[in-house]
Amino acid sequence: xxxxxxxxxxxxxxxxxxxxxxxxxxxxxxxxxxxxxxxxxxxxxxxxxxxxxxxxxxxxxxxxxxxxxxxxxxxxxxxxxxxxxxxxxxxxxxxxxxxxxxxxxxxxxxxxxxxxxxxxxxxxxxxxxxxxxxxxxxxxxxxxxxxxxxxxxxxxxxxxxxxxxxxxxxxxxxxxxxxxxxxxxxxxxxxxxxxxxxxxxxxxxxxxxxxxxxxxxxxxxxxxxxxxxxxxxxxxxxxxxxxxxxxxxxxxxxxxxxxxxxxxxxxxxxxxxxxxxxxxxxxxxxxxxxxxxx
Numbered sequence: 001x002x003x004x005x006x007x008x009x010x011x012x013x014x015x016x017x018x019x020x021x022x023x024x025x026x027x028x029x030x031x032x033x034x035x036x037x038x039x040x041x042x043x044x045x046x047x048x049x050x051x052x053x054x055x056x057x058x059x060x061x062x063x064x065x066x067x068x069x070x071x072x073x074x075x076x077x078x079x080x081x082x083x084x085x086x087x088x089x090x091x092x093x094x095x096x097x098x099x100x101x102x103x104x105x106x107x108x109x110x111x112x113x114x115x116x117x118x119x120x121x122x123x124x125x126x127x128x129x130x131x132x133x134x135x136x137x138x139x140x141x142x143x144x145x146x147x148x149x150x151x152x153x154x155x156x157x158x159x160x161x162x163x164x165x166x167x168x169x170x171x172x173x174x175x176x177x178x179x180x181x182x183x184x185x186x187x188x189x190x191x192x193x194x195x196x197x198x199x200x201x202x203x204x205x206x207x208x209x210x211x212x213x214x215x216x217x218x219x220x221x222x223x224x225x226x227x228x229x230x231x232x233x234x235x236x237x238x239x240x241x242x243x244x245x246x247x248x249x250x251x252x253x254x255x256x257x258x259x260x261x262x263x264x265x266x267x268x269x270x271x272x273x274x275x276x277x278x279x280x281x282x283x284x285x286x287x288x289x290x291x292x293x294x
Contacts (some may be wrong), residue, residue, distance in 0.1 A: 019047035080137030
């Protein structure tokens with residue numbers, strides 16, 4: 001199978017990037033075994049969200065001796081954040097309480113955040129004391145190599161939360177550090193309608209957010225309108241809506257690629273069979289030719 005492609009800063013990527021869900025594998029299977037199978041089917045660029053994915057990927061690269069085989073590794077923003085000399089995620093319940101009150105619509109708070117978080121919130125002085133921890137961030141980056149993962153997905157939940165706290169400057173430092181280490185950053189967020197306008201000034205190659213035919217945070221229609229007008233590359237996370245759209249991948253990709261003009265999609269699959277279904281559907285779409293949104 002030949003997957004359609006797109007370019008980010010002169011790096012070629014498939015429009016469908018497969019991510020193998022390790023929790024779905026039986027005791028007789030392994031990440032490496034499934035990676036071998038999807039590689040044999042034509043997948044030459046894989047999502048590598050966890051250390052176990054990266055380890056299996058490196059084994060696959062040794063076995064195949066294929067230098068063109070690439071991956072997409074992930075860096076969490078919290079790996080580069082400190083508060084009063086300690087990792088910020090040690091104070092996560094307080095961060096969540098602050099974000100919940102200031103950003104998340106009241107009707108979505110229980111859906112997005114678990115019950116039982118502290119009622120304490122960060123004061124503005126405390127928010128101002130959050131710092132970029134270059135040592136810890138460099139340590140996180142040290143696991144990756146530009147020749148195997150030229151692009152890095154940076155952010156995840158703390159990417160949204162930093163924007164919510166008004167600390168865009170910290171994300172800016174992270175993107176700069178990623179580039180200094182020889183990688184190309186892709187900003188990864190969760191809440192499309194909130195983060196895309198705020199994160200647009202970042203020095204990043206693209207923006208990865210959850211959006212599919214069924215839902216997107218905080219509002220699907222609002223997210224679609226925003227993406228149609230957004231003049232930077234967007235990558236869809238969870239394009240098959242947690243598997244609900246797996247039986248109709250052509251319609252799911254048509255919505256993203258044709259209607260919203262999204263560049264690519266990171267698709268989680270549980271097996272070789274699911275990977276085959278996704279890749280077959282992807283063949284129906286052309287490689288991306290750069291365009292201008294209106």
